[in-house]
Amino acid sequence: MPRSYQSQTSDHFDLLPFIAILMCMLGCLLMVTMSIAALSIGPGVGEGWIPRRSPEMKNMTPILIEWDGEKAIIHDEDGIKVAKWSEPSGYLLSNGTWYPLKGRTLSADISAFLESMSKRRATHYALFAVRPSGFGNFQLFADEFRGRKIDVGYEPIRQDKPVRLIEEKVIQ
Amino acid sequence: MRRRRIRDSQFGEPSLVPMADLLSNTVGAVVFILIFTVLAAGGVVILKRLPLEHSTKAKPLNFYCVNGRIIPLDNSGLSKKLNEKWGRPYSIFAVRSWFNSFNNLEVEDEYFIARGESKMISGTPDLSILFIPKEGKGETKEELGREDSEFRKLLAEKNSEDYFVHFLVKPDSLDIFYKAREIASEKMKYGSGWSPVGQDDRLRFGSYGRESKEQ
Numbered sequence: 001m002p003r004s005y006q007s008q009t010s011d012h013f014d015l016l017p018f019i020a021i022l023m024c025m026l027g028c029l030l031m032v033t034m035s036i037a038a039l040s041i042g043p044g045v046g047e048g049w050i051p052r053r054s055p056e057m058k059n060m061t062p063i064l065i066e067w068d069g070e071k072a073i074i075h076d077e078d079g080i081k082v083a084k085w086s087e088p089s090g091y092l093l094s095n096g097t098w099y100p101l102k103g104r105t106l107s108a109d110i111s112a113f114l115e116s117m118s119k120r121r122a123t124h125y126a127l128f129a130v131r132p133s134g135f136g137n138f139q140l141f142a143d144e145f146r147g148r149k150i151d152v153g154y155e156p157i158r159q160d161k162p163v164r165l166i167e168e169k170v171i172q
Numbered sequence: 173m174r175r176r177r178i179r180d181s182q183f184g185e186p187s188l189v190p191m192a193d194l195l196s197n198t199v200g201a202v203v204f205i206l207i208f209t210v211l212a213a214g215g216v217v218i219l220k221r222l223p224l225e226h227s228t229k230a231k232p233l234n235f236y237c238v239n240g241r242i243i244p245l246d247n248s249g250l251s252k253k254l255n256e257k258w259g260r261p262y263s264i265f266a267v268r269s270w271f272n273s274f275n276n277l278e279v280e281d282e283y284f285i286a287r288g289e290s291k292m293i294s295g296t297p298d299l300s301i302l303f304i305p306k307e308g309k310g311e312t313k314e315e316l317g318r319e320d321s322e323f324r325k326l327l328a329e330k331n332s333e334d335y336f337v338h339f340l341v342k343p344d345s346l347d348i349f350y351k352a353r354e355i356a357s358e359k360m361k362y363g364s365g366w367s368p369v370g371q372d373d374r375l376r377f378g379s380y381g382r383e384s385k386e387q
Contacts (some may be wrong), residue, residue, distance in 0.1 A: 026202060132343030132371070135342070135373075136369075151224060153224040
């Protein structure tokens with residue numbers, strides 16, 4: 001009898017292509033995750049300031065103002081506004097105090113904001129986040145507030161770092 | 173001989189469904205991990221004792237943060253030395269020359285050279301002192317971190333009730349300012365304040381200058 005050859009059928013399939021695809025996909029996603037996390041923790045991280053109340057602050061509410069030397073980004077209670085300010089061309093000394101030369105006009109935005117802060121100076125104060133580009137003329141800008149008896153506080157912040165006030169938690 | 177007939181081996185097609193499930197589940201899980209990681213890393217919250225400027229009876233201990241270093245500034249001591257060197261006018265007729273002699277008058281201590289400046293502004297005499305830091309003086313951030321740093325020693329010599337620490341800060345020295353303020357406030361219990369100095373500005377104290385305030 002002829003010997004019958006039976007081919008050996010083997011039900012096997014190569015898992016490797018699928019595992020390779022899986023590993024490539026995992027590797028890509030892991031790389032994307034690590035990159036985004038590194039960017040978020042490093043250059044992209046912002047600051048959220050939570051007030052820690054001190055006796056000087058009493059119950060005053062800070063209004064955050066970012067100052068960069070040319071414009072103020074005001075985080076007011078009714079939204080974020082941008083107002084430009086430029087320093088006076090000169091000052092006049094009178095009775096031991098320097099006053100900006102007359103004839104200078106403030107921009108409408110900054111005038112309105114100063115007016116509004118002036119009205120609520122008993123309950124609100126200006127908290128400046130001062131960027132390095134604003135170091136040179138910050139005190140002159142802050143004098144606009146001091147001159148209207150508005151309390152001020154200021155804290156430096158790096159040039160491109162976002163900042164916001166977080167009011168949910170107040171720690172004594 | 174019969175030709176060996178070799179049958180083609182049959183390749184049984186497996187079901188791809190379990191592998192596709194495995195792949196999509198894994199990818200989905202990793203996407204969720206990605207989303208949570210980004211959300212968690214996206215907002216760093218810093219607890220800050222938000223500053224509010226206020227006057228104080230305490231005297232300022234001034235430090236100048238420049239070029240990544242912190243340098244103690246004894247402006248009152250140098251000012252006193254400069255005034256002693258300047259002296260008094262001999263007569264009422266010599267007032268003008270005496271006033272002008274203040275210009276470029278110099279004294280120094282270990283850290284600074286103090287140079288007098290005198291000018292008339294709108295008919296009003298104005299005197300100021302320019303403080304020039306000496307090269308290489310003061311401490312770096314690493315030196316500041318040591319327990320026996322010059323900064324800590326200076327603060328330990330005074331008391332926190334009669335003095336507060338005041339920093340004059342240039343944009344290139346924010347890191348050392350933060351560290352020094354942390355040491356002064358948290359570790360040595362001093363009140364603190366700071367004033368910004370423009371990167372291109374020189375450190376100058378004038379007769380009509382601003383009062384150093386605590387925050």
